[in-house]
Amino acid sequence: MSKGLKQTKSRLLILDVLDKADKPLTAEEIYWLIQNEEDPINLSTVYRTLEVFLNKNIVQIPLMKDGNKASYILNRDEHHHYLVCDKCHTMIKIDFCPFDEFEKQVEQLTSFTILKHKLELFGICPKCQRERK
Amino acid sequence: MSKGLKQTKSRLLILDVLDKADKPLTAEEIYWLIQNEEDPINLSTVYRTLEVFLNKNIVQIPLMKDGNKASYILNRDEHHHYLVCDKCHTMIKIDFCPFDEFEKQVEQLTSFTILKHKLELFGICPKCQRERK
DNA sequence: ATGCAAATGCAAATCATTTGCATCTAAAAA
């Protein structure tokens, strides 16, 4: 395993689950998905692993929360954002991001060094518009 | 009090504290700020009031969290974003937002109707840069 | 193979937030 981490079964399983996921997963969701696999793994381990992965920048927590639980995604070093439907919570990825220029302006204005940004868009998806939900 | 709410001392105090604040406040910060004022008020009341205010759109929760506590700001119907220092959590308001054009593009691309967006920038503030914390 | 630092399981602790319930109070009705 990269970044000076021991390669353990739990960590590989968690990475695998996150890799296959098509949406951000909570610690508990990861936990249950792994129960369905071969070897059980403790919920504390999931939390501890996710924290290590966060520190190593292997995973990220996007802005949206599922209730008050944090969700995690693999950091694929692609930069993108999510668009979330307020009605049905459909979540789609937006693959472009025009904010480099904006960040430069803010850096000049504030003297901060900007490291990252999080953006999320909320609206109504086409399906819900049709169904007037 | 507007929006069909009873005008109570707690609610007026909470509104006042939020109005005077120059940054998002957690429920507990609001609670302590009010202890310093004349009349004490219960922490549950702060939480309950904030929830009512949220539903009435009188306050909003910006994206950033102080640790894992939610922060609240008065909804002033101004649109702006926050810049947060990763080290000392200093939080400053950015008063301009260039994303209308971007939203239009995303609407065309996805057929979503976009209602709002949340953006947050993270970096290191000038003070922490100097102190190399 | 051996030793050790790091990882894990388990149970208990933590901490923000919520809730049940008895009491109180703003404001509508009389």
Add this chain to the structure above:
DNA sequence: TTTTTAGATGCAAATGATTTGCATTTGCAT
């Protein structure tokens, strides 16, 4: 103004996500 009552509050206990202490296990460097 007094009465009425739905909604607001205080208090203590419950909840639920996340963290932590500690004993045990396991990668992996020697």
